[in-house]
Amino acid sequence: MSDFKERAEALDTADELAALRELFILDDSVYLDGNSLGALPRHVPARMQDVITREWGALRIRSWDESGWWTAPERIGDRIAPLVGAAPGQIVVGDSTSVNVFKAVVAATRLAGEGRDEILVDATTFPTDGYIAGSAARMTGHRVVPVTPADVRSALGPRTAAVLLNHVDYRTGRLHDLPGLTAAAHEAGALAVWDLCHSAGALPVGLDAHGVDLAVGCTYKYLNGGPGSPAYLYVAERHQTVFDSPLPGWTSHADPFAMTPGYAPADGSVRGRVGTPDILSMLALEASLDVWDGVSVDSVRAKSLALTDFFLECVAAYVPEGRVAPVTPAAHAERGSQVSLRCDDAEAVMRALIERGVVGDLRRPDVLRFGFTPLYVGFADAERAARILAEVLAV
């Protein structure tokens, strides 16, 4: 055990991202739930105090122009863009992930054109994607074909309009082959729509490089935007002039303040907007993104893999044989930034872990989830989490 503690210390000392932890408000618990709600960046409260008291309280309506509120959705989109491998002008922030899935799936079916009546939907993904895709299919005359990502290639065909996949599975932590599956969709003449909730901010995505058509993601996990901070929509530049939103709200209009009865969509990412943006949540996200200044996603990925490798090693060494089984793949190419462990008494175990200061979460019925946020989780945290897990399981 002391061997792992020493290794953790050495790894933390050599960690080039270690200093970033100071940018966050943390305590003496081990927070491995940043894949559900990211920690609070230290400078955000003061920034929000200014937004509330000066921008809202003193400037009031003038802030829509003078404080840049009106352009926040596309401006913040451009801050997220480099983290997911997108050139500027393709991402707009706003609404929830579910609402953005609706926009993306409906738009994808319209882009696919006539004669394609199937939407392949990742059957293993976070369920809201399937629920919303089901509604989109119902309203556009398509049908949902549930598939596991492994079966996507064989399910693709001349009837496929679009494929909706999760980059990293929320339950298992499995990383899917975004480049390969996007290419396969394109070969079949279909569009690829990716949900990046569990990958953005944790690993390189490469939206532009891999030719993804549309993508959505949340911002409150590895992007630390705050509880329920607004989600985002990526529409590849080549699709923007024909992107046809099912939610053509007034803020996506070419001339919103003309307030004309006829709808004429704006150009660019703005076309993905809907209603008035929720400024407080949005500007907390914008401030939170400051922690990424000068940080490369490649170095985050390298640390993430080292952390999850080390945690799995500690678990294998510490935990009594047979008490837990990793669900997350061992292969780096198939692993996101979390480790999921199957455990018979998962609910009681997670409760005990949290009581002892190791905060992960549970996915019913039997999965313990541990998310590793490289910006603020270190190797000593990983060792301690595995050690306390072993103690809990030994009881």
Added chain:
Amino acid sequence: MSDFKERAEALDTADELAALRELFILDDSVYLDGNSLGALPRHVPARMQDVITREWGALRIRSWDESGWWTAPERIGDRIAPLVGAAPGQIVVGDSTSVNVFKAVVAATRLAGEGRDEILVDATTFPTDGYIAGSAARMTGHRVVPVTPADVRSALGPRTAAVLLNHVDYRTGRLHDLPGLTAAAHEAGALAVWDLCHSAGALPVGLDAHGVDLAVGCTYKYLNGGPGSPAYLYVAERHQTVFDSPLPGWTSHADPFAMTPGYAPADGSVRGRVGTPDILSMLALEASLDVWDGVSVDSVRAKSLALTDFFLECVAAYVPEGRVAPVTPAAHAERGSQVSLRCDDAEAVMRALIERGVVGDLRRPDVLRFGFTPLYVGFADAERAARILAEVLAV
């Protein structure tokens, strides 16, 4: 002129709501744009500091339960309910008004059943309602019939599925006959969907009393929830078990944390939820609603009418003949809580007014808008606004 100043002073002295002004952060300008963005309630910054530093920063993920984040949408809906004449359990907060219009209109067409293929849409309303209704119609096989509210009765018929109307017109300030038009829709077998953006918090709505089917509204105008604070959806209790949302996100599921692939809607107002709620914007709204404790909407309405009466009187007395013409109806039964004045050089006039500390806004091409928020606008404000308007127009 001194006569009006004296009357203003007497009216302010007798105003039973006058003390509420102290609950808000204001300055020495006359803020008549609360119908666009309500002023900041004084206690909100401290509350939000606690939400950000303690609930997010210290409790993190535990706040979904321990700080009541998860149930905020329906809890805050129940706070808004008495302000719009709804019993508890029928309003849920979340998303933008545009997104809620989509839910409401699609759901209304589904409730109306087969054989009714028309949606009557207020052609004079804020345009997002028309844009979104157009999308809803396109996706459900209906067609939009634009009508002025005055023509609704003659346009209703056996083909009408639903009517989407604005309670108060954003441009003219005209109050429409919600009880009468709702009854007319019902007589024709159609559903009535009301947009309350410009009436909630300014005048009695009586959703339950008048049998409204569905309603939506924003919260950043007379409800002072903050910039882009989340909107709400009202689904009358009698429709809730068959309310069929086009945006069935995971938080509207009967058992959201079971995360099952099949969608099963929750009962009650929760069914109108979509994705993860934007907690910061939502809790700022919740705090802002505290200013309504002990305030009756009837007294707000009485003051609102007195304020707009007085302002119109001052304008008539001060402003050179023919320079402006009221667009807002004189009859109380047809007036919301704003006064719109047609003015040839409206843009330049509003700019000059704002420079002199009278903050209204402009609706292109030629409408000056002055919103009267009875919670923090007084009679001296109304007199001063009219006086400065006259000065500007005399130049």
